[in-house]
Structure formats: C-alpha cells, structure tokens
Amino acid sequence: MRRSRAARQSGPGDQKKPPEPFSVRVPQALAMTGFSRSRLYELIKSGEIEIAKDGNCTFILVDSLKAAISRRVRRA
Secondary structure (H helix, E strand, O other): OOOOHHHHHOOOOOOOOOOOOOEEOHHHHHHHHOOOHHHHHHHHHHOOOOEEEEOOEEEEEHHHHHHHHHOOOOOO
C-alpha cells in the first residue's frame, strides 16, 4: 500500500495536535474557565456566552468562552 506524500514527508516524531473542539458541554466549560456553574449560566442568559442546543444537551461555543475571558483580562 502506498503512503501519501504528506505521510512520507512527516517523520516518526511528527504528530498532529488533535483539532480544538468547536463546542464543549457545561462541565468542560466550567473546567476551562474556572467560572462557577451559576456564573456561567448568568453569562449565557445575558448573551455574553453563546450556546447551541440539541435536545436537552447544551453546547457552549469555545470561541465565545475565549472572548468572555479575554474581556476580563486586566493589564497591570
């Protein structure tokens, strides 16, 4: 079986990083940000953090989480 050109050019130590998730569930979002569950839901309610719903599942958009944290960065 022939390997693709990209496979032939990459060495044994070259490993691709897994793709960053587009969205995460609530427990992952809490771990990523350090927000409390109630604070996270306040930010969702205010529209500052965007979500997507699939049935009962809530998916929080990672870009939205990053933006919410970036807005809170204080520079000394």
